[in-house]
Amino acid sequence: xxxxxxxxxxxxxxxxxxxxxxxxGILTGPGDDCAVVEGGARGEAELLKTxxxxxxxxxxxxxAPGKVGWKAIARxxxxxxxxxxxxxxxxxxLAVPPSCEMRWAEQLYRGMNKCARAYDCSIVGxxxxxxxxxxxxxxxxxxxxxARRSQVILRSGGRPGDLLFVTGRLGGSLRGSHLTFTxxxxxxxxxxxxxxxxxxxxxxxxxxRDLPRLAAASGCGVLLEKDSLPRSxxxxxEQALCDGEDYELLFAVSARTAKRLVPEWRGQxxxxxxxxxxxxxADQQPGLSGGWDHFGG
Amino acid sequence: xxxxxxxxxxxxxxxxxxxxxxxxGILTGPGDDCAVVEGGARGEAELLKTxxxxxxxxxxxxxAPGKVGWKAIARxxxxxxxxxxxxxxxxxxLAVPPSCEMRWAEQLYRGMNKCARAYDCSIVGxxxxxxxxxxxxxxxxxxxxxARRSQVILRSGGRPGDLLFVTGRLGGSLRGSHLTFTxxxxxxxxxxxxxxxxxxxxxxxxxxRDLPRLAAASGCGVLLEKDSLPRSxxxxxEQALCDGEDYELLFAVSARTAKRLVPEWRGQxxxxxxxxxxxxxADQQPGLSGGWDHFGG
Numbered sequence: 001x002x003x004x005x006x007x008x009x010x011x012x013x014x015x016x017x018x019x020x021x022x023x024x025g026i027l028t029g030p031g032d033d034c035a036v037v038e039g040g041a042r043g044e045a046e047l048l049k050t051x052x053x054x055x056x057x058x059x060x061x062x063x064a065p066g067k068v069g070w071k072a073i074a075r076x077x078x079x080x081x082x083x084x085x086x087x088x089x090x091x092x093x094l095a096v097p098p099s100c101e102m103r104w105a106e107q108l109y110r111g112m113n114k115c116a117r118a119y120d121c122s123i124v125g126x127x128x129x130x131x132x133x134x135x136x137x138x139x140x141x142x143x144x145x146x147a148r149r150s151q152v153i154l155r156s157g158g159r160p161g162d163l164l165f166v167t168g169r170l171g172g173s174l175r176g177s178h179l180t181f182t183x184x185x186x187x188x189x190x191x192x193x194x195x196x197x198x199x200x201x202x203x204x205x206x207x208x209r210d211l212p213r214l215a216a217a218s219g220c221g222v223l224l225e226k227d228s229l230p231r232s233x234x235x236x237x238e239q240a241l242c243d244g245e246d247y248e249l250l251f252a253v254s255a256r257t258a259k260r261l262v263p264e265w266r267g268q269x270x271x272x273x274x275x276x277x278x279x280x281x282a283d284q285q286p287g288l289s290g291g292w293d294h295f296g297g
Numbered sequence: 298x299x300x301x302x303x304x305x306x307x308x309x310x311x312x313x314x315x316x317x318x319x320x321x322g323i324l325t326g327p328g329d330d331c332a333v334v335e336g337g338a339r340g341e342a343e344l345l346k347t348x349x350x351x352x353x354x355x356x357x358x359x360x361a362p363g364k365v366g367w368k369a370i371a372r373x374x375x376x377x378x379x380x381x382x383x384x385x386x387x388x389x390x391l392a393v394p395p396s397c398e399m400r401w402a403e404q405l406y407r408g409m410n411k412c413a414r415a416y417d418c419s420i421v422g423x424x425x426x427x428x429x430x431x432x433x434x435x436x437x438x439x440x441x442x443x444a445r446r447s448q449v450i451l452r453s454g455g456r457p458g459d460l461l462f463v464t465g466r467l468g469g470s471l472r473g474s475h476l477t478f479t480x481x482x483x484x485x486x487x488x489x490x491x492x493x494x495x496x497x498x499x500x501x502x503x504x505x506r507d508l509p510r511l512a513a514a515s516g517c518g519v520l521l522e523k524d525s526l527p528r529s530x531x532x533x534x535e536q537a538l539c540d541g542e543d544y545e546l547l548f549a550v551s552a553r554t555a556k557r558l559v560p561e562w563r564g565q566x567x568x569x570x571x572x573x574x575x576x577x578x579a580d581q582q583p584g585l586s587g588g589w590d591h592f593g594g
Contacts, residue, residue: 023419122320
């Protein structure tokens with residue numbers, strides 16, 4: 001049987017998750033931005049998420065450790081935003097070679113704590129482990145959160161004719177924003193409280209990979225208006241599609257909802273663009289190409 | 298500032314966790330087997346835990362992947378046992394080089410699922426990430442669980458005069474049991490339902506390291522009767538103290554509780570030894586030496 005690079009990330013995840021048996025209390029299992037399980041107060045669901053950063057994959061040895069810490073937490077928080085929820089408690093696993101400097105680790109933790117506190121959640125524990133000398137630093141963050149059950153937004157609820165929106169600007173994240181981005185918790189929570197969203201996710205691997213995921217989960221095709229993509233300064237359409245690590249929201253709403261949403265968004269978040277980038281269609285069509293594949297398949 | 302190997306694991310964890318700010322809803326933060334937070338049904342608390350395995354640290358490339366998967370889950374479950382709780386939902390992060398074989402990953406997942414189902418909990422999601430070629434496989438498992446608030450057992454509740462017990466036999470785990478051990482969930486839950494335990498933890502780094510942690514958390518010293526240590530076949534006292542990865546329970550109870558507990562244990566778990574190994578004292582004394590230090594300080 002070949003190695004994982006032969007399959008590509010999508011197929012690896014699909015094969016492995018089919019080996020897991022569902023159990024009681026699971027409302028949404030593997031495949032969305034967070035798992036959704038029963039729990040919490042009446043009318044609420046618990047959200048569960050884990051995410052990791054690997055040195056030389058998600059950050060570089062020379063990156064400021066405080067920013068790496070911010071990113072480690074913000075990536076996870078972005079997934080809670082994508083579900084329409086809010087994070088609550090976080091656990092951090094730090095796997096480092098013994099040569100890791102204490103100052104680096106401390107600044108990493110300061111950055112993590114800063115991001116957690118900025119969004120009113122707490123790091124409540126974790127683990128440190130050694131890795132063999134020469135192995136990369138790895139930071140794994142797991143979190144719990146909550147959402148109103150009626151406001152949990154999955155990737156799979158999109159419908160043909162829905163309009164597709166993205167927040168912010170896409171592309172060029174490697175110039176720095178991949179370490180300092182704002183998880184769109186405030187925006188997502190405002191959206192789910194005030195509008196009926198059909199589907200939502202955060203953009204971590206690039207629109208070219210992530211949009212087909214949302215469309216496939218919804219059983220729809222996509223009509224993408226590439227010229228409408230909100231681009232970071234100096235970035236080509238191709239880069240906006242494929243760079244990845246934007247951590248902006250992608251969501252689908254009915255045309256009727258969109259009509260009310262767009263002007264209200266402008267009033268609520270005047271400094272953050274909201275762009276109509278296309279629509280979901282009834283005919284499934286081949287996915288867009290590009291974006292980030294963890295196993296290079 | 299020196300690197301982490303200069304400090305040793307205990308000091309690393311202590312320094313890093315002081316950088317974290319406490320938030321609302323946290324009943325027990327970093328430093329115990331699980332974090333304890335508000336949540337769940339009335340009278341219950343939510344337990345949170347994360348734990349990781351690194352290739353060439355916690356398992357070897359030639360180990361059977363199904364057993365590695367069992368261990369990855371069982372280690373985390375053992376921490377829920379140590380709190381007097383029960384696991385509920387688990388998240389798995391698998392970080393592997395692209396050369397990892399699909400068969401290996403599948404057998405790993407089968408082993409993880411087998412262990413989760415054996416203890417009535419579920420893997421509800423996770424993440425796969427690539428690591429650079431040559432870097433070790435890393436498996437991080439995060440979990441949520443529940444416990445009766447009145448039955449959560451911390452490391453810190455021990456009192457001078459308490460008697461110390463361990464389950465099972467210690468030492469020699471590298472001969473195989475470190476991959477196939479039984480997390481003591483049934484035993485711990487029986488204990489907390491039927492007896493007043495003052496302190497409990499699971500033995501992951503060896504009694505020589507773990508017992509002083511429990512004693513220190515309880516503000517006590519230790520009188521250890523080394524000749525009373527329950528040893529695996531062919532194992533020296535030194536090995537029973539220092540090998541680590543026993544994943545047995547260590548707990549402290551009053552002498553009065555012990556008198557009732559010991560005969561009832563024999564009736565309930567006739568095949569699993571329960572051994573009195575010493576007591577907590579009022580005078581703090583120097584820790585035992587040996588055991589496993591992740592940063593070799």
